[in-house]
Amino acid sequence: MEKNLAQKYNHKDVEEGRYDEWVKKGYFTAGDKSKDPFTIVIPPPNVTGILHIGHAWDNTLQDIISRYKRMQGYDMLYLPGMDHAGIATQARVDARLKSEGISRYDIGREKFLERAWQWKEEYAATIRKQWAKLGNSLDYSRERFTMDEGFNDAVRHVFVTLYNEGLIYRGWRIINWDPEARTALSNIEVYYQDDPGKMYYFDYKVEETNEYFTVATTRPETMFGDVCVVVNPEDERFSHLVGKHAVNPANGEAIPIIADSYVDVEFGTGAMKCTPAHDPNDFAIAERHGLEKPICMNPDGTMNALSGEYEGMDRYECRDKLVERIKEEGNLIKIEDITHNVAHSERTHCVIEPYLSEQWFVKMKPLAEDVLKNQNDPDQRINFYPERFSRVFEQWLENIEDWCISRQLWWG
Structure with a gap:
């Protein structure tokens, strides 16, 4: 009986159903106690999406080792699993809800979790299909999920x-705050990039003498949380002002002028506004000098009651309107275009807000x-x-x- 080979190899015909048969017959199932064990745990892919070429490359190398060890006579366990990827998956589900014109706050926690589990099952099913296409010799009877x-x-x-x-302790510290996801982030969940920005130069009036001096900042919206102006104790330009008070052009409040060696006499004007609740270095200055640490923003990046007429505005809208008002009052000296290194959330990509918050730390x-x-x-x-x-x-x-x-x- 003659049997002709096809002129071209058709992998779909050859592979169809083969992998499912291997899994069904338990060829990849570990548990033979008579053999020496050998285990590889698959680096669990996030359920934020589907596998990419990097996963394919890495999993193929692991599968080569797994099959080799199995042929050597080991009780080979190639363990599959997936990572819930908290912030990343929540951001993806948030984005899907946003495309529907709603947010998680509209539907509430329980309904949101239902949608998150639906997302997980949807992408977990796709990932398993991709593992099957790769032919990974995984023991699905032991599959794990990080929740x-x-x-x-x-x-x-x-x-x-x-x-x-x-x-482990709980305490108030400046942390990386993602105002879009409304959560704290660790340092490794933040990336930095050079962004265009502006340096704003404002006139501050000395309450006791009516003289003026200039303070520069890249973040005018945080002026509502300022508690002092800081100068270097070795800077002769400002030594006569230490102990006096400057009028904050954002809210008209008189704040003390203090000396601290942290201030770089070469940066800006040499006089620095201090916002302890929104900058880690300012927080350290406030700790050294026993200063208050008022928070001027809400967790969603809008301004709070400390900002007066700007309450409820987005931080950047507040910045623009505040600068315009200070300009109208004659206290804006100049604005310089700059490029500075800015922290962004790895997941939502929004600009991180340094934020005083009570959190748990190791x-x-x-x-x-x-x-x-x-x-x-x-x-x-x-x-x-x-x-x-x-x-x-x-x-x-x-x-x-x-x-x-x-x-x-x-x-x-």
């Missing part, structure tokens, strides 16, 4: 353990010191290739800040 109950138990266990060890210094100590032990150290990245790692640990671990999210 499974077991993972929640693990998170709670680690949190309580670290808290009891004094490594004390990183003790943890970092333990790792740095191990780096001096040849048997314990983490080795990097190329070696130069060891120094990058160590510098990061030497300058590490406490990690903000709390989020104001509905999903995750």
Whole structure:
């Protein structure tokens, strides 16, 4: 009986149903206790969307190793799973709701979570189809999701353990605030880019002497949260003003003029407005001098009651209108076009607002010191290739800040 081969290989005909048969017959299912175990955990893709070429490349390498180990006689577990990706997925669901003309605040938390789970199931199904197309030899009987109950138990266990060890605390600090997602972010969830901006120069009147001096700022809208003007104690231009009061052109309030060595005499005019609730350096100055830390914005990036007539306005609308009013009053000296490095949210891409907020933090210094100590032990150290990245790692640990671990999210 003759059988002719097709002139062209048709992978669809050959592969059709083959993968489903392999899975059904348990060819990828681990659990043979008579064999030595070997496990690879798939780096869980986010359910924010579908797999891309990077996933395909990485998963293929893992699958090559998995199949090789299986043929070597190991009880091979290639474990599948997916990541709920809290902020990222919530941002995607928010965007879908926005396209429908609504927001999560319109439908409420429970309905929003229903939509989020629908999103998860939709994209999880697509990801499984993509794994199948790649032929990944995954044990689906053990598939995990990062919001499974077991993972929640693990998170709670680690949190309580670290808290009891004094490594977790709750406190008021300047954090990265995403006004679109309305949540705190850690430093690694923020990226910086050079954005066009403006430097505004305003005249401030000294209350006691009626003389004027100039203060420069890139963020006039935060002037409603200013508590003082700061000059360098070594700057002779302003030494006679220390201890006196300047009139804030935003609201007419008299605020003290103080001296602090943080101020760079070469930057701007050498006189700096201080907004402790909206800038980490200003916060540090306020801590040193025992100053108040008033917040002048709402969590959604609009102005609060401290801004008077501008209450409820978006921060940038307030900026424009405030500058126009100060100009009309004769206290705007000039505006310079600049390019400055601006923080953005990795997920919503909006401009981050440095914001004084009560959050949960992990004390990183003790943890970092333990790792740095191990780096001096040849048997314990983490080795990097190329070696130069060891120094990058160590510098990061030497300058590490406490990690903000709390989020104001509905999903995750």
